[in-house]
Each structure stands twice: as C-alpha cells, then as structure tokens.
Amino acid sequence: MNSDTYVECLVQSKVSPLKKFLRILLIMLCAAFALIGLLGYVAALIIAIVCGVAAYFASMQCIVEYEYLYLDHEISIDRILGRSRRKRIASYEVDRMEALAPINSYHLDSFKNREVKTKDYSSGVVGQPDVRYAMYYEGNEMIILEPSEDFVRAVYNVAPRKTFKD
Secondary structure, three states, X not given: OOXXXXXXXXXXXXXXXXXXXHHHHHHHHHHHHHHHHHOOOHHHHHHHHHXXXXXXXXXXXXXXXXXXXXXXXXEEEEEEEOOOEEEEEEEEEHXXXXXXXXXXXXXXXXXXXXXXXXXXXXXXXXXOOOOOEEEEEOOOEEEEEOOOHHHHHHXXXXXXXXXXXX
C-alpha cells in the first residue's frame, strides 16, 4: 500500500528579546557611524558597513519559521530564516517513530524517565491549551513539534498505534 499523502505545516518561532535588542542596537550603530563617516572619517564608514552587515544577519535570525512536511511515510523539518533562506534540518521516518502525542499526554508517561536528546522545532510558546506535540524517535530523541490537525491526521493514518490525539 503506497501512501501519497502530502501535508505541510508552517510554524513561526518566537523571537527572543535579546535578538531583537541586538538587531536594533546594530541598526542604530550603523546609522550613527554612517553619519560620523559623512563628516570625513573613513574608519567610521568601515565600521558602519560592518554594523550594517551584522544587522542584516541579526535580522535573518529574528524571523525563524519551521516547516513540517509529511510525504510518503517521512516527516521532514525545514528551518526558514528571514522568510528567504531555507535549510533542511531533520528528516524522520514514521516507521521508526515510537510515539507522537500531545506533550502533556498520559500516553507519554512511560517515556518520561528516559534520558533523551530534546530538539524543539515549535514556536516556543506554551499556550493554553498547549498545542505542542512530542515525538519520540528511535529511543534517543524527543522532538517537540506544533503540527496542525491535518498533519497529525496524516501521521495517524499511517501509524495509528503510535499516534495519539487525546
């Protein structure tokens, strides 16, 4: 049986206040050194250019989105920086997944005492109610996601004994 289900889900990550502050500081330094450079100081113009480049990269890090893609028994996770640069950061096979359930589900109680690597690909916001899911993969990884209902339903159709909706 071949499953040709295709579901994608986009989640925007919360921006840390430190990154916001750094970006604003670099933009202000760039403007200040550019004004000083206009008075004839070449070193100030060079510092302004360096601050401008640093502000560009800081801005890219401020807008981070995660895209979950389910296609043919595989979950792929991409990180999108600044709404323009995409990089595949992980790929998981549903057959090797141990469990996918809401993060506070009683179905995950047997996994709580394990020492696992935790990877958080969610927005970073704990809402009420909490919409994040935890996926235990191959006994050594816990992946925190924030999938849509369609995404969970697609994984459930392939692995109903491993996927819980509570």
